[in-house]
Amino acid sequence: MKKYSSFQATNFLKSFTLFFFGLTFLWAAGNYIAIRDILISWPIFIVNLILSIVLGWWYYRQRYHLVFSYDDDGFILQVGKKIMANRWAEFTAVSLFHPGRGDLFVRLYQNNNEVVEIPASLLRVHPSEFRFEVMGFVDKAAGR
Amino acid sequence: MLGEREYLLKLEYNLMLGGGRWVADFKESFWNFSCNEVIFEMMISGGMRLKGFALSRLASALLMPNYHAACFAYPDDPGLKRLPIMLKAVRRYMKDQDIKWSWVVIPCESAFSPQAMASMEKNEVHDLGIALVNLHTQEIVTNRSYIGRRMSRFVNTFK
Numbered sequence: 485m486k487k488y489s490s491f492q493a494t495n496f497l498k499s500f501t502l503f504f505f506g507l508t509f510l511w512a513a514g515n516y517i518a519i520r521d522i523l524i525s526w527p528i529f530i531v532n533l534i535l536s537i538v539l540g541w542w543y544y545r546q547r548y549h550l551v552f553s554y555d556d557d558g559f560i561l562q563v564g565k566k567i568m569a570n571r572w573a574e575f576t577a578v579s580l581f582h583p584g585r586g587d588l589f590v591r592l593y594q595n596n597n598e599v600v601e602i603p604a605s606l607l608r609v610h611p612s613e614f615r616f617e618v619m620g621f622v623d624k625a626a627g628r
Numbered sequence: 629m630l631g632e633r634e635y636l637l638k639l640e641y642n643l644m645l646g647g648g649r650w651v652a653d654f655k656e657s658f659w660n661f662s663c664n665e666v667i668f669e670m671m672i673s674g675g676m677r678l679k680g681f682a683l684s685r686l687a688s689a690l691l692m693p694n695y696h697a698a699c700f701a702y703p704d705d706p707g708l709k710r711l712p713i714m715l716k717a718v719r720r721y722m723k724d725q726d727i728k729w730s731w732v733v734i735p736c737e738s739a740f741s742p743q744a745m746a747s748m749e750k751n752e753v754h755d756l757g758i759a760l761v762n763l764h765t766q767e768i769v770t771n772r773s774y775i776g777r778r779m780s781r782f783v784n785t786f787k
Contacts, residue, residue: 580657582644584679591656612637619659 495548500540573625632703638785664717695728
């Protein structure tokens with residue numbers, strides 16, 4: 485089974501920033517409530533930074549991290565904690581989809597017109613070549 | 629010389645991620661697209677509302693009509709013998725999917741017949757742009773409609 489996993493710096497930065505500003509706000513609010521003053525020092529900043537990196541990484545793994553594995557029979561796509569497992573035989577059509585910002589997805593259509601999208605650009609596979617590979621799997625599974 | 633497949637891949641890239649975005653938001657591409665009993669090598673569909681950030685999106689929503697558009701391509705028809713059947717399928721698909729205008733691109737590694745070129749230069753059908761692309765000489769002939777004349781610079785993806 486082929487496996488792709490990609491670190492998405494933008495999403496990690498988003499998670500880190502969320503926790504950094506969140507913790508800063510909580511620290512400032514807590515200080516103000518307790519002592520009517522806000523303590524600021526380098527050790528506090530460094531602890532905040534380290535905590536934000538740790539929590540940001542945890543949140544990134546929970547929500548955004550991509551792992552994709554596939555073989556002739558089907559694929560497993562994991563986005564954060566969500567896991568989606570499908571067989572190629574469940575799909576009838578394949579397309580290359582551009583939702584914007586230069587990212588390309590391989591879209592798979594099911595019989596009931598439901599769509600599954602594989603984020604090819606984010607996984608750092610060549611979107612066009614990967615699309616043809618997927619088309620081959622879907623055609624083979626459908627006996628075409 | 630570019631092969632037909634390489635040309636179509638470049639055309640797909642140009643329409644979805646390159647200069648084609650100035651004409652329409654071509655966002656989905658199908659290969660071996662079956663349409664009313666004929667098969668197109670490639671079909672790219674999209675709309676006229678361009679994406680962007682804040683002001684571009686607002687301007688697009690206020691100024692642009694929300695039309696659907698498509699680009700169909702099938703290779704290797706130097707005498708344009710298959711064109712009437714293909715155009716009939718395109719027209720039916722446009723009607724079914726409420727598509728306001730379409731491009732039909734016909735890349736060919738050999739020369740188009742003089743009759744085919746002449747018929748294309750006379751063709752003025754208003755909601756279709758048709759381009760004959762000679763991959764050997766890199767010559768592009770389009771039909772005379774506004775959509776046809778406009779498409780030539782976007783299907784010129786030889787480099």
